[in-house]
Amino acid sequence: GFVGKNSFMWLGPRPRVNIMDPELVKEVLSNNFHYRKPRRNPLVKLLVTGLLNLEGEQWTKRRKIINPAFHMEKLKDMLPAFDLSCSEMMSKWEKMVSAEGSCEVDVWPYLQTLTSDAISRTAFGSNYEEGRRIFQLQREQAEHAIKVLTSVYIPGWR
16 A cells, blocks of 8 residues: 555645655656656755756756666665665664663664765765765755755745
């Protein structure tokens, strides 16, 4: 079954469609030209230049460049690095567990580190500890971008 129901809602004057059916998600992601992305704050274009913010020919070009990195055989080769990153995270959690066998954990920072660690190992052959400063700078940049996006008033964007 589905994880949740497809739905639609309004965010101020803008409609938002939430798709939960995996086949429909695949359809939207595969046919990028048929589904327009919502308009965003114009400052986002200055700060975020990745695939998620591109459309049309720019999206197609960038997708062709990165697509080979996600071929099934390449992903299979990355599994040992993913496994090692996950095992390290689980070891840290196991050390935190009390004598009763349970504890409360804020998983968000661990998931951020897990993602960074897996990317470092698969793309650069190093672990998160070695690339920590780069990831810290990226996190700070994202925090500054969020502050700018929520503090600068551009008529019609709020």
